[in-house]
Amino acid sequence: MQSPISSNDAAMSQAIGHSDGHGHGHGEHPDLRMLGFTLFLISEGMLFVGLFVAYLTYRAAAPAWPPAGTPELEKILPAIFTVILVASSGVIMLAERALKHGDMGQFRLFWLLTTAMGTVFVAGQAYEWMHLEFGLKDGLFGGTFYVLTGFHGMHVIIGLLLQAVVFFRSFKTNHYTPASHFGVGASSLYWHFVDVVWIFLFALLYII
Amino acid sequence: MVETTQQRVEQRQPEPLGDWRRYFSFCVDHKVIGIQYLVTTFFFYLLGGALAMVIRAELMTPGAELDRSLYNGVFTIHATIMIFLWIIPTLAGFGNFLVPLMIGARDMAFPRLNALSFWMIPPGGLLLLSSFFVQSGAAGAGWTSYPPLSTQQVQVGDLLVTNFGQVIWIASVVFLGTSSILAALNFIVTIVAMRTEGMELFRMPLFCWATLTASCITLLGTPVLAGAVILLAFDLLLGTVFFNPTGGGDPVVYQHMFWFYSHPAVYIMVLPAMGIISEVLPVFSRKPIFGYKAIAISSMGIAVLGFLVWAHHMFTSGTPDWLRMFFMVTSFLIAVPTGIKVFSWLGTIWGGKLELSSAMLFAMGFVSMFVVGGLSGIMLASVPVDIHVHDTYFVVAHLHYVLFGGSVFAIYAGLYYWFPKMTGRLLNETWGKIHFALTFIGFNLCFLPMHQLGLQGMPRRVAEYAEQFQSLNVLVSIGGFLLGISTLPFLFNAIYSWLWGPKAPANPWRALTLEWTTASPPPVENFEYLPVVTAGPYEYGTVGSSPEGNTPTAISQPKS
Numbered sequence: 001m002q003s004p005i006s007s008n009d010a011a012m013s014q015a016i017g018h019s020d021g022h023g024h025g026h027g028e029h030p031d032l033r034m035l036g037f038t039l040f041l042i043s044e045g046m047l048f049v050g051l052f053v054a055y056l057t058y059r060a061a062a063p064a065w066p067p068a069g070t071p072e073l074e075k076i077l078p079a080i081f082t083v084i085l086v087a088s089s090g091v092i093m094l095a096e097r098a099l100k101h102g103d104m105g106q107f108r109l110f111w112l113l114t115t116a117m118g119t120v121f122v123a124g125q126a127y128e129w130m131h132l133e134f135g136l137k138d139g140l141f142g143g144t145f146y147v148l149t150g151f152h153g154m155h156v157i158i159g160l161l162l163q164a165v166v167f168f169r170s171f172k173t174n175h176y177t178p179a180s181h182f183g184v185g186a187s188s189l190y191w192h193f194v195d196v197v198w199i200f201l202f203a204l205l206y207i208i
Numbered sequence: 209m210v211e212t213t214q215q216r217v218e219q220r221q222p223e224p225l226g227d228w229r230r231y232f233s234f235c236v237d238h239k240v241i242g243i244q245y246l247v248t249t250f251f252f253y254l255l256g257g258a259l260a261m262v263i264r265a266e267l268m269t270p271g272a273e274l275d276r277s278l279y280n281g282v283f284t285i286h287a288t289i290m291i292f293l294w295i296i297p298t299l300a301g302f303g304n305f306l307v308p309l310m311i312g313a314r315d316m317a318f319p320r321l322n323a324l325s326f327w328m329i330p331p332g333g334l335l336l337l338s339s340f341f342v343q344s345g346a347a348g349a350g351w352t353s354y355p356p357l358s359t360q361q362v363q364v365g366d367l368l369v370t371n372f373g374q375v376i377w378i379a380s381v382v383f384l385g386t387s388s389i390l391a392a393l394n395f396i397v398t399i400v401a402m403r404t405e406g407m408e409l410f411r412m413p414l415f416c417w418a419t420l421t422a423s424c425i426t427l428l429g430t431p432v433l434a435g436a437v438i439l440l441a442f443d444l445l446l447g448t449v450f451f452n453p454t455g456g457g458d459p460v461v462y463q464h465m466f467w468f469y470s471h472p473a474v475y476i477m478v479l480p481a482m483g484i485i486s487e488v489l490p491v492f493s494r495k496p497i498f499g500y501k502a503i504a505i506s507s508m509g510i511a512v513l514g515f516l517v518w519a520h521h522m523f524t525s526g527t528p529d530w531l532r533m534f535f536m537v538t539s540f541l542i543a544v545p546t547g548i549k550v551f552s553w554l555g556t557i558w559g560g561k562l563e564l565s566s567a568m569l570f571a572m573g574f575v576s577m578f579v580v581g582g583l584s585g586i587m588l589a590s591v592p593v594d595i596h597v598h599d600t601y602f603v604v605a606h607l608h609y610v611l612f613g614g615s616v617f618a619i620y621a622g623l624y625y626w627f628p629k630m631t632g633r634l635l636n637e638t639w640g641k642i643h644f645a646l647t648f649i650g651f652n653l654c655f656l657p658m659h660q661l662g663l664q665g666m667p668r669r670v671a672e673y674a675e676q677f678q679s680l681n682v683l684v685s686i687g688g689f690l691l692g693i694s695t696l697p698f699l700f701n702a703i704y705s706w707l708w709g710p711k712a713p714a715n716p717w718r719a720l721t722l723e724w725t726t727a728s729p730p731p732v733e734n735f736e737y738l739p740v741v742t743a744g745p746y747e748y749g750t751v752g753s754s755p756e757g758n759t760p761t762a763i764s765q766p767k768s
Contacts, residue, residue, distance in 0.1 A: 032317050032401050039393040043427045050432035050468070054439070054450075054461050061458065136448060140456050143448040147439065 037186045041193050044155075048197050051148060055204065058140045066141050071133045075206050081124035082202050085156075088117035089195040092188045100178050108170055114191065115163045118156060125153050145205060152201055155194050162187035234327065236319035238304050239730060241326050243630055245301025246623075248326075249294050252333055256289035257692055264654075264688035267681050272671040277362070279671040281346030281373065285339065288351050288377065291477070292384045293333045295615045299480040300325075300391045302622055303419045305630060307395060309723035310413045312404025312741065314733045317397040321390055328387035336380035339373040347377035350669055352466060355451035355459045359443045375444055378437045385430045388476075392423035392430075404722075406741035413721045413745045414503055418483025421507040425472045425479075425514060433469035436462055460525050467518035475514045477611060478578075479507055481618030482549055485571050488621050489553055490746045491719045492568035493560025497746040499552035506545035513542045523594045532591050539589035546582055550575065565717075566640025570621035573648055577613025581606055584659065599669075602662025608655045620647070620698070627705070628712030632729045635709065639701040646694035653687025721745045 059065050066072070095110035129149075134142040166183045169175050176184055230240055231247075259282050266274050266282075274282070304322065308315055316322045339346040349358035353374065361368040399420045403412070440462065442448040449455025451462045482503075490497040497503065519527055519535040527535075553575050562568065584606040587593045597603065620643075627635050657680045666677045673681070715724040722745075726735050 032397055035401060036318060036321075036393050036397045039396055039427060040389075043389050043393070043431050045431075046428050047431035047435050050435040050465055051439075054435070054465060057461055057464075058450075058458065062456070136442075136446060139449060143442070143450055143457075147442065147448075 033182050034185060034189075037189065041189065044193065045197070048151070048200075051151065052200065052204065055144045055148060058144060062140065067139060070138070070141055073206055074128070074131075077124065078128060078202065078206055081121050082198065084117050084124075085121045085195055085198055088114045088121075089192050091117065092191050096184060096188055099176060099181055099184060102178050104170065107176075108167065111163065111167055111170070115160055115167065118160050118163070118191075122153060122156055122160070125149060125156075148201055148205065152194070152197055155197070159187065159191050159194050162190060234323050236315070236323050237732060238308050238316045238319065238322060239630070239734075241322050242301050242303075242305025244326050245297055245304055245329070246630075248329055248333075249298040249301060252289050252293040253298070254695065255337075256286050256294055257695065259283075259286035259289070260688060261692050264685040266671055267673070268685050270673050270675045270678055274671060276671055277345045277348055280348030280350075280669070281340060283669060284347050284350055284353075284377070285336065288336060288347075288381070289333070290611070291351060291473070292381060293329065293336070295477045295611060295619070296388060296473070297329055297384075298619055299422070299477065299615070300388065300395075302415075302484065302619075302626070303395055303480060304391075306626070306723060307398055307416055307419055308402070309629075309726070309730060309734055310416050310721055311399060311402065311407050312722050312735065312739045313398060313402040314735070314738070316394050317402055318394050322394055325387045325391040325394065328383060328390075332380050332383040332387065335376060335383065339376040339380075342372045342376065344369050344372045344374075347371070347374045349374065352463075352470070353377065353437070353440065354466075355440060355443065355462050356453070358440060359451060371444060375441060378441045378444075381437055382434050385434050388426050389430050392426035395419050395423040396427065404738045404741060408741075410501060410504065411741055411744050412504075413483075414486035414497070414500070415480070415483035417504040417507050418479045418481075418486070421511040422476045422479040425476050425511050428515070429469040429472045429476075432465055433473075436465035436469070439465075460522070463522050463525055464519070467521045468515070471518040471521065472511070472514040474610065475510055477615045479510065481574070481615040482507070484618045484622040484625070485553060485574050486549075487719075487721065488567050488571040488625050489556045490748055491625075491717050492563045492565055492571070493557045494563070494748050495556055495560040496744075496748055497552065498555030498558075499548070500744065500746065502548050503552050506548040509545035510542060513538060513545070517542060517589075520589055520594070523591050524598045536589055536591050540586065543582065543586055550579060550582075565624070566635070566637055566644055567621045567624035569641065569644045570617050570624060570647075573644065574614060574617040574621060577609055577617060577651070581609030581613055584609060597662050599667055600662035601658040601666045601668055604668050605655050605658035605662060608658070612651060612655070617647075620644075623698075623702075625717070626723075627702070628716050629723055629728050629730070631706050631709075632712055632727075633705050633709035634712045634716060635705045636701050639697050643694060643697040643701065646690060646697065650687050650690030650692075650694050654684055654691050655687070657683050657687075720747060 091110050092114040095107050095114060098104075098106035098110060129146075134145075136142055136146045162183075166176075166187050169183060230237075231244060235241065235244075262274075262282050263279075263286060266272070266279060272279070304316065304326075307313075343364055344362040345364075347353065347358070358371070358374050360371065362371045362373075399412070399416055403409075439448075439450045443451050443457075449457040451457050451459045453459065486497060486503055516538045517535055519531060520539045523532055523535075557572070584602070588597070588603065588606055624635060624640055627633070661677055661680050661684070664677065666673055666681075712728045714726065714728050716728075717724070722739055722741070723730070725739060
């Protein structure tokens with residue numbers, strides 16, 4: 001058995017000195033949280049990549065897409081809602097800029113506008129779903145359409161909930177300041193993510 | 209600054225160190241969480257092992273004793289527990305305990321998220337086990353859960369019912385997957401951003417490198433698995449036809465999505481294990497590790513290649529020839545970074561002053577058994593051999609050599625090595641050596657004959673087999689029971705030593721990595737003063753290192 005040795009000989013190659021922990025201290029530094037959140041979004045992105053590739057596989061193997069007998073997807077209305085969603089990504093950036101200038105009134109205005117535009121998008125998708133003439137069980141076309149738009153819609157709704165939380169917290173004194181605003185940055189990044197995924201989805205499902 | 213650090217350490221001492229109750233609470237200390245992981249997952253290991261004993265008892269005779277659907281449930285849940293509730297989370301447990309200590313940090317980057325990752329494990333495990341108690345019976349389509357088998361309705365009496373056991377399996381896999389994604393992003397942020405002064409990337413202990421790469425795989429692969437099993441759930445519950453050929457779907461799409469995660473997942477299970485080995489071998493050889501950078505970079509190579517080989521599990525699924533060639537060649541290529549590691553380990557022990565402690569024995573057991581598993585892996589990667597032995601016991605033998613001979617041997621090596629650091633007590637070495645001997649003999653008796661069974665054509669996942677296979681199966685079962693029994697000396701040793709073992713000094717093995725520079729067990733914020741690192745971690749026997757190794761006292765004085 002290895003005998004325990006308590007040594008106090010100072011010579012060692014991995015020389016160890018002392019640090020006051022400056023710069024690498026304990027606690028959740030905002031930059032760390034942003035890095036962590038970005039990694040989480042990369043992981044989320046892989047979920048969509050997997051589903052996209054499955055969709056493309058099905059589509060490549062199908063004799064006709066959409067299959068014979070399936071009505072064409074209405075494109076005008078979804079295109080309008082797409083423009084609204086993409087524009088809201090710009091509006092949320094305006095909100096962030098207002099916060100950086102310390103203008104809380106303008107921040108809340110743009111923030112609320114983003115939420116409103118996102119809500120319009122979700123409502124539009126619900127309207128579209130209600131008027132489609134095929135269902136989830138109608139083969140791969142219906143199945144992949146509802147799963148992809150549904151997964152995305154769920155992410156939009158989560159994004160709206162995050163925005164609501166940030167909005168109500170912004171009324172707390174000094175909760176978000178020009179220097180410290182992880183909640184704002186994270187929900188904004190999440191919103192951009194949702195937006196980018198939708199651009200891919202719209203192109204895949206409606207245009208190509 | 210020194211004063212404020214001291215004050216904070218004092219403020220963060222909410223309960224005395226020895227208080228056992230914090231192990232049952234939502235504690236945010238990474239060391240407590242690490243031990244919570246290790247103990248909980250060991251409990252699941254015993255459960256999974258008990259199910260393995262049921263399998264081996266059934267296979268003592270050619271006929272079927274158990275109800276067939278129950279047998280299917282037993283081997284499915286055995287495999288699922290061993291992968292998702294034992295090897296993956298227990299290695300995360302080591303990571304939790306060790307990574308902040310090894311890189312000189314006070315905690316993980318997100319302590320509360322860390323606790324959440326752990327506390328998702330017990331409910332996820334209980335959810336999986338509840339699969340046995342639903343009307344349809346436990347999930348029985350194997351741990352891969354290929355459709356259409358997994359999406360079929362189940363006959364219960366005169367009724368056809370939805371396979372709710374399978375639905376539960378899916379729910380628990382998604383739940384446990386979420387836990388491991390959260391743990392992985394925590395590891396990445398911690399390692400990237402919280403290293404102490406002087407701890408450059410290429411001065412990190414190799415275990416941290418291994419955890420970093422395994423976490424990247426988890427982060428990128430697990431969501432794809434989640435997507436696959438969620439589509440499976442839709443097919444089961446909502447009547448979609450993603451994997452149902454009669455409706456135009458394609459079961460092979462599931463296989464692609466599943467293996468895109470599950471092949472890299474074997475590296476999630478084996479990279480941290482390799483990291484443990486890279487810590488243990490140099491200490492007990494009293495030599496610097498051979499090829500530090502080669503080992504670190506080969507981990508990255510394995511991670512990248514790991515994502516390019518998934519379809520070698522699908523050589524018999526109608527994969528076209530040109531694609532088989534691609535996946536055969538990429539699978540062969542993985543042998544290169546793996547070989548680099550193995551030769552580096554051999555170079556490390558070569559000419560060293562070997563000290564055959566229990567940890568060292570298990571580490572050397574790892575290297576030898578992993579090589580056997582790697583060689584049968586190369587055989588399986590070649591298309592003609594794979595077509596011959598596909599879904600036979602040869603595959604079962606290979607995966608157990610890699611995952612038991614690999615991961616589990618390394619986990620034991622790690623437990624013997626870090627037990628004094630974790631508990632402040634020393635394990636009994638004699639019992640450890642008995643444990644090793646029983647495990648090594650039982651393991652080889654159990655899994656070596658499986659190669660022969662597979663080459664002769666015995667299929668896996670069956671309760672009944674031709675009589676000609678019986679004698680080998682009896683041998684395998686005896687080995688299996690011996691392997692089961694071999695756990696007992698360890699359990700006895702661990703419990704007894706934790707309570708009454710001799711007190712461990714800070715650095716009983718004279719090791720040079722940072723975790724040994726603080727007390728055993730480490731105090732709440734790990735280090736009194738964060739250390740400053742000026743050299744690599746494995747400089748044993750080189751100029752400047754004393755025979756006694758390093759000294760915890762070196763950091764006890766505040767910087768002026």
